[in-house]
Amino acid sequence: MTLPALNVETVGREMYSLAENLFPICRSMTGAGVRETLVRLQEHVPLEIHEVPTGTKVFDWEIPKEWNIRDAFIKGSNGRRILDFRQSNLHVVSGSVPINETMHWSRLKDHLHTLPEQPDLIPYRTCFHDEGWGFSLPHVLFEALQAAGDNAYEVCIDSSWQDGSLTYGEVFLPGESDDEVLLTTHVCHPSLANDNLSGIAVATYLAQWLAKIPRRYSYRVIYIPATIGAITWLSLNQNRVDKIKHGLVLALLGDAGCSTYRKCRREDAEINRVVSHVLAHAGADFRVSRFEPFGYDQRQFCSPGFDLPIGCLMRSPDGGFSEYHTSADNLQFIHPDYLADSLRKCVEIVKVLEGNRTYINQNPRCEPRLGKRGLYRAFGCDEDQIRLQQAVLWVLNLSDGEYSLLDIAVRSESSFGEIRRAADTLVSCGLLEEKLPGDKCQKSNNVAP
Numbered sequence: 001m002t003l004p005a006l007n008v009e010t011v012g013r014e015m016y017s018l019a020e021n022l023f024p025i026c027r028s029m030t031g032a033g034v035r036e037t038l039v040r041l042q043e044h045v046p047l048e049i050h051e052v053p054t055g056t057k058v059f060d061w062e063i064p065k066e067w068n069i070r071d072a073f074i075k076g077s078n079g080r081r082i083l084d085f086r087q088s089n090l091h092v093v094s095g096s097v098p099i100n101e102t103m104h105w106s107r108l109k110d111h112l113h114t115l116p117e118q119p120d121l122i123p124y125r126t127c128f129h130d131e132g133w134g135f136s137l138p139h140v141l142f143e144a145l146q147a148a149g150d151n152a153y154e155v156c157i158d159s160s161w162q163d164g165s166l167t168y169g170e171v172f173l174p175g176e177s178d179d180e181v182l183l184t185t186h187v188c189h190p191s192l193a194n195d196n197l198s199g200i201a202v203a204t205y206l207a208q209w210l211a212k213i214p215r216r217y218s219y220r221v222i223y224i225p226a227t228i229g230a231i232t233w234l235s236l237n238q239n240r241v242d243k244i245k246h247g248l249v250l251a252l253l254g255d256a257g258c259s260t261y262r263k264c265r266r267e268d269a270e271i272n273r274v275v276s277h278v279l280a281h282a283g284a285d286f287r288v289s290r291f292e293p294f295g296y297d298q299r300q301f302c303s304p305g306f307d308l309p310i311g312c313l314m315r316s317p318d319g320g321f322s323e324y325h326t327s328a329d330n331l332q333f334i335h336p337d338y339l340a341d342s343l344r345k346c347v348e349i350v351k352v353l354e355g356n357r358t359y360i361n362q363n364p365r366c367e368p369r370l371g372k373r374g375l376y377r378a379f380g381c382d383e384d385q386i387r388l389q390q391a392v393l394w395v396l397n398l399s400d401g402e403y404s405l406l407d408i409a410v411r412s413e414s415s416f417g418e419i420r421r422a423a424d425t426l427v428s429c430g431l432l433e434e435k436l437p438g439d440k441c442q443k444s445n446n447v448a449p
């Protein structure tokens, strides 16, 4: 089966321009920013928007009130905006309650957040769990204001916490089987490029590609606010989760770092083996790290009550780069080439998931004569032919109904693509048949008479 190829150069630029388009929106856990983001994504994929009302119980949690913000600033005595939400939405601590007061520096400074060790950057801060408010600013600006003495400032955050809903998006692409692959990405960060928009862009273009291919699995792509969004989705879809056979959390996919895969909790899950194999054969440095019950939404999907086979694909991991959760995670920090490279790896992962099957050698007693079937080519041909020849022998030898094609690729240190090609060749000449549910392995099938 030939799948549509990715035009990596074009698709990298398209993903980047999607990130540019969404960058200015002030997203948060709930509210207009998430909704606007999802509406814009509907221009790219058949995305359904779901609204879950405030107060809905979701396991040990509850859907919060909806937070929205229209404007915010700190003005000096001359009426000039010293800090302006319209310049950067990172200036306001996400979740801040409204305030409109004139106050002195001695009080204001307790509500300001900076990064003294990165004095030119604005940190990204949130406060969803108390009645707080605050601003984020470069430490150099903080120091300048501090030096100016105990002046009065006009402080305004035009925000609201009201009954509303939690908003998430879902794209469903049915396949031959009800068994599902779940792909998730978070949509809750304001103007941050790598930590949010890179995952959204790759998930969206992966969904576009998936929509064009014949699918063995059904694919579900969900765009959710981190943590509460995953908890909500799981709570609303408890009757469906047993259909999820594989999955990936997609995040941090646009920076120059090498690909990082964080395993799911189930060590032997196929997705762990598939991603490790794809990265090992991608021709670049990569990292595979153990499962950890923190970081992105894996900690919900892999909680013991679900224990879903969902890993996390990133480049530089969360917290593993100095731009993380700062104003330096901007559109200059991500690049079309890295987005495209991440998408290409996702496509390879899907190809292995789709193509990984188990076969039974129809001529298991000694090697079949390959020559008379046109399968034997003299050694000394190009390297490709030699590798295919060897792949054919590996597939014949290990296809006893116990080893999948991925097992064979790993054991023979071949790429999955080579093993899949060898299997296709052997199927077409009748030497291999797919093992069907209920088929026994060869060992028990072929006891000598």
Ligand code: ZN
Pocket: 189, 195, 325
């Ligand atoms: Zn984050």
